[in-house]
Amino acid sequence: MSIPAPAPQHRRQRYFFDNERVLGPLLLFPAVVYIIALVGFPLILAVLYAFSDVTVGDPRIRGTENFVGFENFRDVFNDGVFRKALRNTIVFTLVSQVFVIVFANVLALVLSADFHGKRLVRFLVLLPWTTPIALGVLGWFWMLDSVYSPIDYIMRRMGLLGPDSMFGPGRNMYWLGKTDLAQAAVVVVHIWRTLPLATVILLAGLSSIPQDVKDAANVDGAGFWRQLFYIRLPLLLPIMAVATLFSLVFTFTDLTVSLVLTRGGPVNDTQVLSTWAYFKGIQGGNLAQGAAIALFLLPVLIAIAIGMLRLARRSEND
Amino acid sequence: MAIVETRKITKEFDGGAVKVVKDIDIKTVDGEFLVLLGPSGCGKTTLLRMIGGLEHPTSGQILIADQVVNHLPPRARQIAMVFQSYALYPHMNVKGNIAFPLKAANIDKEEQKRRVDWAAGILGIDHLLDRKPRQLSGGQRQRVALARALVREPNVFLLDEPLSNLDAQRRASARDELQRFQHEIGTTTIYVTHDQVEAMGMGHRIAVIEGGTVRQIGTPRDIYEDPADTFVATFLGSPPMNLIPRGDELIGFRPENFHLAPDGGVDSSTSLSFKLTSIREEYLGSEKLVYGELEGERTVARMAANADVPAAEGGEVTLFVDNADLRVFDRESGLRKESAPATIATGSGS
Numbered sequence: 103m104s105i106p107a108p109a110p111q112h113r114r115q116r117y118f119f120d121n122e123r124v125l126g127p128l129l130l131f132p133a134v135v136y137i138i139a140l141v142g143f144p145l146i147l148a149v150l151y152a153f154s155d156v157t158v159g160d161p162r163i164r165g166t167e168n169f170v171g172f173e174n175f176r177d178v179f180n181d182g183v184f185r186k187a188l189r190n191t192i193v194f195t196l197v198s199q200v201f202v203i204v205f206a207n208v209l210a211l212v213l214s215a216d217f218h219g220k221r222l223v224r225f226l227v228l229l230p231w232t233t234p235i236a237l238g239v240l241g242w243f244w245m246l247d248s249v250y251s252p253i254d255y256i257m258r259r260m261g262l263l264g265p266d267s268m269f270g271p272g273r274n275m276y277w278l279g280k281t282d283l284a285q286a287a288v289v290v291v292h293i294w295r296t297l298p299l300a301t302v303i304l305l306a307g308l309s310s311i312p313q314d315v316k317d318a319a320n321v322d323g324a325g326f327w328r329q330l331f332y333i334r335l336p337l338l339l340p341i342m343a344v345a346t347l348f349s350l351v352f353t354f355t356d357l358t359v360s361l362v363l364t365r366g367g368p369v370n371d372t373q374v375l376s377t378w379a380y381f382k383g384i385q386g387g388n389l390a391q392g393a394a395i396a397l398f399l400l401p402v403l404i405a406i407a408i409g410m411l412r413l414a415r416r417s418e419n420d
Numbered sequence: 421m422a423i424v425e426t427r428k429i430t431k432e433f434d435g436g437a438v439k440v441v442k443d444i445d446i447k448t449v450d451g452e453f454l455v456l457l458g459p460s461g462c463g464k465t466t467l468l469r470m471i472g473g474l475e476h477p478t479s480g481q482i483l484i485a486d487q488v489v490n491h492l493p494p495r496a497r498q499i500a501m502v503f504q505s506y507a508l509y510p511h512m513n514v515k516g517n518i519a520f521p522l523k524a525a526n527i528d529k530e531e532q533k534r535r536v537d538w539a540a541g542i543l544g545i546d547h548l549l550d551r552k553p554r555q556l557s558g559g560q561r562q563r564v565a566l567a568r569a570l571v572r573e574p575n576v577f578l579l580d581e582p583l584s585n586l587d588a589q590r591r592a593s594a595r596d597e598l599q600r601f602q603h604e605i606g607t608t609t610i611y612v613t614h615d616q617v618e619a620m621g622m623g624h625r626i627a628v629i630e631g632g633t634v635r636q637i638g639t640p641r642d643i644y645e646d647p648a649d650t651f652v653a654t655f656l657g658s659p660p661m662n663l664i665p666r667g668d669e670l671i672g673f674r675p676e677n678f679h680l681a682p683d684g685g686v687d688s689s690t691s692l693s694f695k696l697t698s699i700r701e702e703y704l705g706s707e708k709l710v711y712g713e714l715e716g717e718r719t720v721a722r723m724a725a726n727a728d729v730p731a732a733e734g735g736e737v738t739l740f741v742d743n744a745d746l747r748v749f750d751r752e753s754g755l756r757k758e759s760a761p762a763t764i765a766t767g768s769g770s
């Protein structure tokens with residue numbers, strides 16, 4: 103038997119990247135750098151800040167004398183505005199998500215049917231998702247303007263607003279100036295913002311239900327409602343959970359809507375954790391307390407992340 | 421139980437650009453096992469789906485139990501269907517799957533349970549009632565699908581290639597079970613397949629469909645022995661019928677119709693002789709297939725394994741076919757002609 107000749111040099115070079123031990127780390131490298139620099143580092147910094155006494159004017163941690171234990175968390179929690187912001191964050195998120203789930207299901211069902219102009223309608227439904235958040239919210243800000251609101255104009259023309267009308271003698275609703283209206287406005291904008299994504303996810307889920315299964319339900323004698331509640335919705339549940347978790351994260355951590363639309367007003371009534379952390383930490387200069395407020399989001403986000411991972415694992419096992 | 425009939429039923433797609441089913445007339449006998457057989461894309465599944473109400477015919481009528489059902493939704497047709505994929509509801513257990521049609525019909529709980537147990541008993545799946553479909557094997561899923569179809573006591577069973585997802589071994593036994601099951605239940609059954617073995621083995625009658633039309637309808641024996649045209653002649657039988665051109669005719673005969681010269685010589689008035697040039701032999705145990713050339717045409721002979729036929733390439737042998745086994749087709753249209761042995765004999769040149 104002869105010993106095989108070693109492959110020529112250029113061939114070995116050509117297959118260099120076929121080696122998984124080379125290619126794998128190489129492909130992972132950019133993602134790892136990205137996560138460490140833009141997620142890991144700020145997170146660690148936030149935790150450090152939350153236990154320290156740094157301010158915007160003096161953000162350096164020199165030694166143990168800068169650490170103050172849980173003092174920031176105590177101060178933050180004793181602040182009435184913080185508790186309001188915490189409650190608002192939870193209420194806004196839950197209320198908007200309930201509406202999103204219902205509307206997204208209805209929309210997905212409608213859009214999965216065959217009709218003329220379906221593509222155009224799908225495009226229009228998806229549009230809010232493609233607009234930058236800040237611009238979209240600015241649009242709403244103008245629509246809800248205290249003097250020039252087109253909604254008010256339409257209501258006036260319909261006789262719903264103005265002297266001797268249903269919504270009172272004033273010429274304007276002052277959408278963003280009254281507590282309940284402002285809170286409702288924030289919720290509506292959240293719904294408007296997250297509905298498209300949830301709808302598209304559910305639409306994908308609907309089209310993944312095999313035609314045979316729908317046919318079988320038809321032959322088995324199930325009418326529309328029975329098919330909806332016994333076949334389609336149960337089969338959609340896993341994907342609905344994915345859509346909900348996504349929307350929850352987006353809504354829960356959102357800064358833009360409250361910041362642009364109401365700046366937390368009137369009198370902090372639409373303040374949420376992220377805006378309060380921003381006002382406290384950046385605008386107010388108390389970096390340490392801002393970090394502490396922001397960290398209140400963490401446990402919820404961890405819980406959601408675990409939920410997502412579990413779902414992913416379960417669908418892998420099926 | 422019921423008779424299913426289609427009258428001039430047609431299905432077009434894309435505004436008439438594609439005709440999938442063309443003017444098909446089929447009428448079952450009550451309690452019959454009718455097989456729709458054809459290559460893929462021939463329109464057999466579309467025909468079945470129209471009978472089931474899952475597709476609307478472009479024109480023509482569908483009758484079940486003497487009633488026109490064109491306008492009725494599937495659930496109003498008293499039919500049950502088994503799909504190629506079985507289409508079990510993945511989120512329900514076996515019990516839930518079988519009971520679903522009963523729930524949809526608002527049958528009371530006790531009766532539901534009784535009927536589910538009955539159907540599960542017939543199909544031998546009583547021990548699987550609490551399992552989810554993904555925990556079942558292909559054969560078990562198929563039985564659950566059958567139980568779900570059975571439980572409604574439908575007038576007609578529509579089966580769309582229900583065995584094609586099973587492995588070969590399991591398929592043979594499932595074929596037997598399915599046939600016995602249909603025999604016991606006695607419900608009119610329409611069964612779609614592209615597998616001629618299934619069709620021959622199971623059907624009371626077979627409708628051979630090609631290009632959206634029925635080429636022939638008859639018992640397995642009729643179809644095999646007296647094919648109506650060259651498509652049917654070559655689609656059924658493996659290997660297919662040999663076709664030898666003679667003038668404007670095609671002479672057809674089955675590979676197994678070849679035989680060696682009998683002991684007492686050959687009576688040329690009752691049989692025809694052919695000179696086969698052997699190309700290759702396939703040994704199958706109890707028999708062998710001899711592939712060769714005959715008057716320039718590729719031809720197959722099915723012989724006993726020990727038959728004295730030269731196996732080597734280029735070997736020549738004279739084989740005989742009884743006149744009674746010869747079928748004559750028009751070369752142009754492919755349609756069957758009345759066989760006339762005399763014509764064959766004079767035209768044979770032997």
